[in-house]
Amino acid sequence: MRILFIHQNFPGQFRHLAPAMQAAGHSVRALAIQGKGLTGVDMVRHQPNMQPSKTIHPWLAEFETKLIRGTSALQAMLAMKQQGWTPDLVVAHPAWGEAMFIKEVWPQTKVLAFLEFYYSATGRDVGFEPGMQTVNMDMLAQLRLKNMTHMLALECMDHGMAPTHWQRSTFPSAWQDRIDVVFDGINTQVVRPDAKPHMQLQHADGTGHRIQVGDEVLTFVARQLEPYRGYHQFMRALPKIQAQRPQVITLIVGGDGHSYGQAAPQGSSWKNIYLNEVKDQLDLSRIYFLGTLAYENYLKVLQLSACHVYLTYPFVLSWSCVEALSAGCVVVGSRTAPVMEVIEDGHNGVLVDFFDTEALADKASHVLAHPQAYQTLRQHARDTAVSRYDLHTQCLPAQQKLLTSLVS
Known part of the structure; x- marks a missing residue:
């Protein structure tokens, strides 16, 4: 036809x-x-x-x-x-x-x-x-x-x-x-756990970190770093996460424009607005804003993740949420309708109230501190992606x- x-x-x-x-x-x-x-x-x-x-x-x-x-x-x-x-x-x-x-x-x-x-x-x-x-x-x-x-x-x-x-x-x-x-x-044969990836990270001043699977890596991904995808809530939780897990390396993927909702005030960006709100409380040497990445590098971020945060308004579900499950990530997600359709709290992920940054920080810190306790949950996350979204x-x-x- x-x-x-x-x-x-x-x-x-x-x-x-x-x-x-x-x-x-x-x-x-x-x-x-x-x-x-x-x-x-x-x-x-x-x-x-x-x-x-x-x-x-x-x-x-x-x-x-x-x-x-x-x-x-x-x-x-x-x-x-x-x-x-x-x-x-x-x-x-x-x-x-x-x-x-x-x-x-x-x-x-x-x-x-x-x-x-x-x-x-x-x-x-x-x-x-x-x-x-x-x-x-x-x-x-x-x-x-x-x-x-x-x-x-x-x-x-x-x-x-x-x-x-x-x-x-x-x-x-x-x-x-x-x-x-x-x-x-989701092509779950491409988006899958892999123990081999590593990444060499570098700041503008030449300092950096080399990370590999098994390191304490916190990840956050959105097309644009904006409120609809909970970027501001993630940034507000980050000081407490760093206080509880001082060795954590944070990888943030996404552009500094806007896709949904209101644009940031002229001359600024949501990325910088919410970074500036908390930067005095952060160890910026352990945070990497990676911008938008080629797909293979984005997948590497998911495979390196020890804890992945996905937050969203009640809006269209992002591919990245299901891709994170497929990569075997421990996803700490918002208890909003789109996410609750995919993630069952305690089974294939962890859910928190979108607005409760204290709970977000505590849950993420627990995942980072006790990786072995979440191995079954990781497998359930992977199973969900394969059985329902492959x-x-x-x-x-x-x-x-x-x-x-x-x-x-």
Whole structure:
């Protein structure tokens, strides 16, 4: 069959699925504004050529930007149709607007929507942390309008796919029966425990440490070091962790920009704001900010970890949480809904209240002080990743089966 994948930054979440469908003998194309693409997958790029209006109602500004992207994608799809190419199935990430007009071009084509998150003023990210966001009527109104793109996707899709049960639960109940839960998948044969890795770390002044598996290494990973992923709570717990475990080496992976929520005040970054808040209480010689890493170096960080901290608002679950389990890390995670779906406290990880930095420090310190006591938990963490989230034995077959079922 002919399959079109739509993602603003292809391949995104389709990096395994698209080539797998191609390898299975299907004709696969991708429609995107940007992204590296994939070898063997025909990439159709489109570029919006309209500018947002300066006089539109401010609540509609975000939707107008998405509409402009949708209009650009529409023109690209019409060009495909005029060239005689009609897909049997479109697999689309609708969040940025490109999937708005699929059915207008191809009314008979089946549509599978990849559904990550549906916004709400309660029970999710907004308002989760008092003082971090200004929740007023303007924000609430814009939040409702933020879901318009997803409402259009729900209305026109033939079926949906969400990565976790909790993420599916964020969508209106009337559509949940039409949304399958299939995680993106982790290659657990690549992301696995390994006793061999070591790392030579160096500060700007030339001082540093050489670390290897078995050393007292505390790790924290996020795409960006920002409040949504609990960076500030981790930094606030770090002075006590260092006081209790003075030999610990801390590795912090992530950029200093922002992906979610409010940006830091102009001229600063969340990374520096929360580092400056506690730096006088820290031994900075034992803390390494590694920035963003190549994947193989990131995996090495997980394999070196004696204790890994993963914190998040009630929001989209990070791949890194499951990758940490797959690497056999002892994960100290936040007791928030996305994490609780994956980690059972005391079985395959340790859970703490997102806001309780004292408990976070105590739990992390205990893990660092008693590594042998957590060996069974490490194995359970690994078992969870392999049995529920493995790419090749669990997730990819389920995704392929779902795609095939929609056009059979």
